[in-house]
Amino acid sequence: MPRAGGHVAEKYREKIVKGEPLRVVIWLAAPLVVAQLVHISYNIVDSLWLSRLYEGALAVPRQVWPTLMFFYAVAMSLSTANLALISQFVGAERYGEASKTASKLLTFNLLLALAVCLIYYILRPYIFTYVTTVPPELYNDVLSYSNIMLLDIFFTYIGTAFTTVLQAIGDTRTPTYLNVAGALLNIVLDPIMIFGWFGFPAMGVAGAAIATVASRALVASAAIKMFVGGFRGLKLTIVKPDRQWLIKSFKIAIPLAALQMSNSLAFMMQLRLVNAFGAVVAAAYSIGFTVMDIADAAMFGFSQSTAIVVGQLIGAQLYSKARRSAVLSSLFVGAVTALGAVFVYVFRYPIASIFTSSPVVLSEAVSFIEYFALTAPFFAIFFIGFAVGRGSGHTYIPSAIAFIRLWILRIALGYVLAIGLGMGPAGIWLSMAISNVGGGVLALAWTYFGRWTKPVIETAPTVPKVATVPPSPRSLKSDGEEPRGDCRDCS
Secondary structure: OOOOOOHHHHHHHHHHHHOOHHHHHHHHHHHHHHHHHHHHHHHHHHHHHHHOOOOOOOHHHHHHHHHHHHHHHHHHHHHHHHHHHHHHHHHOOOHHHHHHHHHHHHHHHHHHHHHHHHHHHHHHHHHHHHHOOOOHHHHHHHHHHHHHHHHHHHHHHHHHHHHHHHHHHOOOHHHHHHHHHHHHHHHHHHHHHHHOHHHOOOOOHHHHHHHHHHHHHHHHHHHHHHHHOOEOOEOOOOOOOOHHHHHHHHHHHHHHHHHHHHHHHHHHHHHHHHHOOOHHHHHHHHHHHHHHHHHOHHHHHHHHHHHHHHHHHHHOOOHHHHHHHHHHHHHHHHHHHHHHHHHHHHOHHHHHHOOOOOHHHHHHHHHHHHHHHHHHHHHHHHHHHHHHHHHHOOOHHHHHHHHHHHHHHHHHHHHHHHHHOOOOHHHHHHHHHHHHHHHHHHHHHHHHHOOOOOOOOOOOOOOOOOOOOOOOHHHOOOOOOOOOOOOHHHO
């Protein structure tokens, strides 16, 4: 097996493959959780500054983000596909192939980002007018904010490629350092750009977008500089993506891209429903999600670490250990999120009141939290189940679960409850709670029983076929794993 340039990646691989599953997941997740907490702090600070402009200004970013996520979809799905490929190559100790795969991802993302930015620029006014139907009092600020944020698409496509490579080998700390630095820059620039401090022109909502783009540019530039000469045993170069890589990447990525675009459309439809009840409900919706980010703080970090561990364990052909790691991670993250959810629920009034002085907006935001908070652990379990799909490369069933969760339990049911049965905004919040529970239960069942432990990379040619070469007692793993080359969990 080729090991050239893989000595650093190999150290990560040994710790991940040989370590106790839950402990390794926590070790990998710790820096990512820190990064997420910093990111949440930025979102809270950003919302606080925007709320000082006028009542409802903090709703502007929430109006734009679902549209951006639609155009992030290809980059995110390709990164997910290559996280599975690279982590399994590292797990199989094939470091040269891991480097080549990473270089192809970077080259493809660079070319794609330019085209996507242009398309978004052209379509924005039509999306905000005819799809999400932004309230008139927010429309000009939404258009101004999105006009700057289209640059965020370009930097995100680049940054995502580098983050994927580092996380696939097990290095979650370097991306954390970069993301924390970017978030801190964002926090510092926010009031300067929004209110025109230190001689800068006051740019209002557009200033918040400029601060965000500047932080993304910092992360992307630092990542490019690191990988020019090689980093963590891997070196990225500009290479032409070959047909085999495209076929394999898109085979994994297509259901994810379709899901991501579908999710974004679903959130646009949800925004359309929310916006139908006016700017007050739109503001409450934004406040509710900002507050719930506190409860969900651990979710993103643990989903990333779970995907890494699952990918490398499958690459190392430790299939039972991969499943055990996924189940333990689901239960652990559900429990941690439950603690955050209870905290948010108990202190919902004082927390929500930080973002608004309007009694009407506050009342609606608190109603959102009351419906949503105690179902947050199920959402976390769903998120971990989806991470298992990302790490294993088996994405069809998690995508189907996500589709049911959003389009049937949240959007369709939301329209029925809010408009059909006349429940108003409460119907929207109730359907969101139901979708969390349904998605979490289905995802946990798939994580426990699903056939996702089959590798998506070719097995090493040196591994003997079980049908022709019986395994010797020495080939059995000491921890009870199947012999290498035998995939009993994959059937």
